[in-house]
Amino acid sequence: MSGFETVVGQDQALRALLRILKSGRIPHSLLFLGIDGVGKRSAAVRLAMACNCICYAAQQRQSDKSSSDNPEELSDYPCGQCSPCLRIAAGIHPDVTLIKPEAGVIKIGEIRNLCRILSMKPFEGHERVAILSDAHLMNPPASNALLKMLEEPPEHTLLILTARQSADLLPTIVSRCLHIRFNPVCRPALSGALIQNHGFGADEASVVTALAGGSFSRALSMKKATWMSWRGWLITELSRLGSSPFHVILALSEKLSKNRDALSDVFEIILSWFRDILIFTCDPSHVINRDHLEHVKEASLRYSRGDLVQSVNAVRSAQAHIDARTNTRLSMDHLLLRLWQLQNTGKTGIR
Ligand SMILES: [Zn+2]
Numbered sequence: 001m002s003g004f005e006t007v008v009g010q011d012q013a014l015r016a017l018l019r020i021l022k023s024g025r026i027p028h029s030l031l032f033l034g035i036d037g038v039g040k041r042s043a044a045v046r047l048a049m050a051c052n053c054i055c056y057a058a059q060q061r062q063s064d065k066s067s068s069d070n071p072e073e074l075s076d077y078p079c080g081q082c083s084p085c086l087r088i089a090a091g092i093h094p095d096v097t098l099i100k101p102e103a104g105v106i107k108i109g110e111i112r113n114l115c116r117i118l119s120m121k122p123f124e125g126h127e128r129v130a131i132l133s134d135a136h137l138m139n140p141p142a143s144n145a146l147l148k149m150l151e152e153p154p155e156h157t158l159l160i161l162t163a164r165q166s167a168d169l170l171p172t173i174v175s176r177c178l179h180i181r182f183n184p185v186c187r188p189a190l191s192g193a194l195i196q197n198h199g200f201g202a203d204e205a206s207v208v209t210a211l212a213g214g215s216f217s218r219a220l221s222m223k224k225a226t227w228m229s230w231r232g233w234l235i236t237e238l239s240r241l242g243s244s245p246f247h248v249i250l251a252l253s254e255k256l257s258k259n260r261d262a263l264s265d266v267f268e269i270i271l272s273w274f275r276d277i278l279i280f281t282c283d284p285s286h287v288i289n290r291d292h293l294e295h296v297k298e299a300s301l302r303y304s305r306g307d308l309v310q311s312v313n314a315v316r317s318a319q320a321h322i323d324a325r326t327n328t329r330l331s332m333d334h335l336l337l338r339l340w341q342l343q344n345t346g347k348t349g350i351r
Pocket of ligand 1: 080084
């Protein structure tokens with residue numbers, strides 16, 4: 001069934017969902033928590049299918065199925081073949097509503113419309129299901145409107161919220177939901193899925209897995225042919241940063257600052273670069289950017305450990321400033337000039 005692999009390695013979360021399904025006591029509101037790209041929305045769609053699947057309902061009437069809670073069984077709950085399942089997967093079932101942020105925000109109009117829909121009885125299914133994706137992007141009026149509905153949930157409705165962390169939502173919303181946590185996908189599971197299902201080579205999967213931070217969707221975004229060559233370009237620029245004139249550093253800063261969507265990748269790559277230099281002298285086999293081993297080796301001769309730690313701190317600090325929506329270009333200028341300075345002070349190698 002499409003989308004199941006996006007929850008690979010999420011045994012704990014899937015077991016919790018299975019237990020809810022088998023109990024037959026599905027709560028009115030669930031909160032799926034975890035970083036982006038770990039299968040929260042995919043699991044929510046699957047649960048919506050299970051609530052309305054004709055085949056699953058028939059099976060349930062016959063027996064309680066098995067008493068095991070093997071997470072693989074979620075692929076049998078629901079069938080994925082009946083009319084409701086197919087229409088839910090296609091996003092055209094009248095009793096399943098998916099709300100996503102528009103331009104980075106969920107506004108009150110969306111929530112009011114959702115409340116109106118959920119106040120009606122299911123059109124054809126057993127349960128109305130609403131999936132509120134990235135619920136942490138609701139603005140305050142939208143959050144308050146949702147809270148009112150959660151205080152008096154309509155019959156035959158299931159509301160599934162997804163968010164990165166509960167702290168990003170109103171505590172009064174959080175306290176009214178049953179929480180299911182989706183952990184970052186572990187490296188072996190992520191790497192295996194990339195190789196088996198997405199045509200990654202072993203070396204490429206190793207690099208991507210190390211940089212993806214346990215996010216399946218992020219790993220897949222790195223599959224683009226241009227991404228690997230872009231990463232190679234950035235590592236080359238980092239390796240010669242100390243010998244670059246100021247105007248080249250400022251031009252690099254301008255280039256990196258322009259694409260805000262790529263900044264998280266930029267920071268991960270820079271951090272992996274310094275991590276590799278630090279680890280190279282201890283155990284070169286653990287270097288992430290193995291295809292740039294010569295660059296890493298050369299760089300290890302230019303830094304002291306203290307300078308490397310300061311470099312990492314400078315990257316973390318710039319990342320925090322940019323996440324806090326300070327001036328991206330200024331933060332990047334400051335970072336690259338600081339890294340230039342540190343590369344030029346540590347000329348005697350790791351010590
Ligand atoms: Zn079905």
